[in-house]
Amino acid sequence: MLSDIDISRRAELQPIEAIAQQFGILPSELIAYGAYKAKVNLDIKQRLADNRDGKLVIVTAVTPTPFGEGKTVTSIGLTQGLQAIGQRACACIRQPSMGPVFGIKGGAAGGGLAQVVPMESLNLHLTGDIHAVTSAHNLAAAAIDARLYHEHRLGAEAFAVQSGLTPLNIDASRIAWRRVVDQNERSLRHIRVGLGANVPNALGNGPEHDSGFDISAASELMAILALSRDLQDMRQRIGRIVLAHNTAGEVITAEDLGVAGAMTVIMSEAIAPTLMQTLSGAPCLIHAGPFANIAHGNSSIIADDIALKLADIVVTEGGFGSDMGFEKYCNIKARQAGKTPDAAVIVVTVKALKSHAEACQSDTSESAKLAAGFDNLRWHINNVAQYGVPVVVAINRFQSDTLEELTWLREQVMAQGVFGCEVCDAFTQGSQGAQALAEVVVQATEAPNQFRFLYPLEQSIEAKLMTIAEAGYGASGIQLSAKAQAQLVHLKRHGFEHLPICVAKTPLSISHDPKLKGVPKGFELPISELKVSAGAGFITALVGQVMTMPGLGIRPGYLNIDINQHNEIVGLA
Known part of the structure; x- marks a missing residue:
């Protein structure tokens, strides 16, 4: 089978205007970025306001393993399968960070015959939203240090006279806003800024204080982008960001510092989601990229809102396992969006379950390992079910899986009381390989739904x-x-x-x-x-020891990425 990037490159893509027209987006609502991607103007929300919402399906997974469970492959494959059985379907996914792309995880366009294309465009820069988040975030960091410097240099009274601003009396030891960069860089986790006391002025470049870098996907601005309803909502949210504390212990917000408006301006184009297409020509809205291990791990409310007004079924995904992005979708995003899932799909592989059979010896049979690892899937089924939504399990087939293993696994899954379970061959067969899964998912979205939150907000x-x-x-x-x-x-x-x-x-x-x-x-x-x-x-x-700035491994992904003699990108996965 061809590599993902070769499949993407050989695909016959439709102009993005054609994808938009088929989906119900008007030419005046598009801002094209080349031939195959375009921003969708938020004015579309007003035009579609009276449309009935479609159904929302969230794709989650068992606990991740080094093999990769294929959650995005299944999300894109399911969207393609829904399209193939006559459903008006759209996928809503996050924008990949270049940290994982050049690190260990690789891209996030799906794979095989279940991809968002062109995949190199999705994985590298896209329409610049992550760069906008990075720039706006670091403007706030620069503004804090500039204000700290000038107030210390002049003293509160002289600063007020010369600037016309009220002194904030920032406590340099209680600055909450670090810097960000969209790369894995462990050496920047902890830094000291303001160095240079030998510069010929009293404070040099200071005052000195501790700081550090997070990856851009961990910025609160990324979460705000994903959770905002429109540009005015984003402006208000940015104003509420707590940047630091003053010497009396009171919070200092971006509004207090006077930087919230400028931060919003930098992100004013990032508020619009980007439209792309799958290999089968199904629409896909890409917007925001918060990680699920250090943020809430879901794409934007805005993308969902637009897609739900145009599609019968919208497929989105929560990052990592159901204890991560799915839990956060239900308890954070659903509360703010006012939209709960109509069904959930849990992605599992035979390989993943065998890797969770920790108690088994190396000489234990493969069937015994599969049986021992099934506990992890059972836990995720029960975890999702406690939210009251119909559960469908998708077994993402690997070439090494045997028919006996797949049959046993499906029987065990159905015995757990799930709504349905199907083997998904979207990676090798595209739309055709996901049609059986799509049929079951449609039925699940029409089943009784008794969604409930895990906890009330009134709790302590x-x-x-x-x-x-x-x-x-x-x-x-x-x-x-x-x-x-x-x-x-x-x-x-x-x-x-x-x-x-x-x-x-x-x-x-x-x-x-x-x-x-x-x-x-x-x-x-x-x-x-x-x-x-x-x-x-x-x-x-x-x-525990969770890091908000990942590091590069001993053999990072960038070692494989280059430009060939035809000026084509190679090695991107």
């Missing part, structure tokens, strides 16, 4: 954390560090207790420990920090 922060730990992960309780306990008091004092919780933890285990495979039990969830994302509208709980 501690109670919400406990609920997520116990009901969301199967933990026996939580442990708050001394730092987290102090932050808890601060969050309550400033009125943030009503917000939902976004847990930042490893995606490689249901627990906080990536070494614990299968279904860990009897562990306590160690919460190291609590941070407010007031603009995005949630509290982030950092668990």
Whole structure:
């Protein structure tokens, strides 16, 4: 079989205007970026306001393994399969970060015959939204340090006279806003800024203080982009961002600093989703890219809103396993969007379950490993089912899977009381390989739906954390560090207790420990920090050793990427 990039390059693509027209988007509502991608103007929302909403399907997965479960392949394949059986379907996915593209994970366009194309365009820059997030975020960081410098240099009274601004009295030890870059760079996790005391002025480039970098996908601005309803909503959210604290311990927002308007201007074009196409010509809206291990892990509300007004069924996905992006979709995004899932699809592979059979010896039979690893899938089925939505399991077939394994797995899945289970061959067969799955998913969206949140917002922060730990992960309780306990008091004092919780933890285990495979039990969830994302509208709980800035591995993906003699990109996966 050809590589993903070769399949993408050989595909006969339709002009993006044709994809838009078939989907019901007017030429005046498009801003073309070349022949095969275009921004969709938000004016379309007003025109479609009276349209009935379609059904929403969220694709999630078992706990990730190094083999890759094919969640995006299944999402794109399902969209293509729905189109093939006569459904008006659209996929809504996140924009890939270049950190994983050049690191270990690779691109996020799907693969095989279930791709968004052209895949190199999706994986590299797209329409510049992540760059806009990066630039707006770093403007705020520069504004904080500039204000800190001038107030210290002049003193509060002289600063007020010369600038006409009210002094903010920023506490340099309590600046909450770090910098961001869209690459994996562990050496930037912790830095010190303002160095240069030997420069001929009293403060040099200071005052000196500790800072650091996160990856751009972890910026609160990325979460805001994904959760905003329109440009005015985004402007208000950016104004609420907590950037720092003053010497009296009070919060300083982007509005207080006077930088919120300029940040919004930088992101004013990023507010519009990008329209692309799958290999079968189905529409796909790409917008925002928050990671699910350190953010809420879902594409934008705006993209969903537009797609739901035009499609019978919209397929979106939550990052990583159901304990990550799916949980956060239900408890964060669904609350703000006012739209809950009509059905959920859990992606699993035979390989993944065998890798979760940690207790098995190396000489154990393959069937025994599959049976032992099934506990992980059973846990995810029960986890999704507790939200009250119909559950469909998609077995993403690998070439090494045997008929006996697939038959056994499907029988075991159906015994769990799910709505349906089908083998998906979208990777090798495209639309045809996902039609059986599509048929079952359509039926699931029409089944009774009793969606419920995991916790009410009225609960205390501690109670919400406990609920997520116990009901969301199967933990026996939580442990708050001394730092987290102090932050808890601060969050309550400033009125943030009503917000939902976004847990930042490893995606490689249901627990906080990536070494614990299968279904860990009897562990306590160690919460190291609590941070407010007031603009995005949630509290982030950092668990264990989770990093908000990934590092490059020993053999990064960029080693394979180059330009050949025909000026074509090679090695992009």
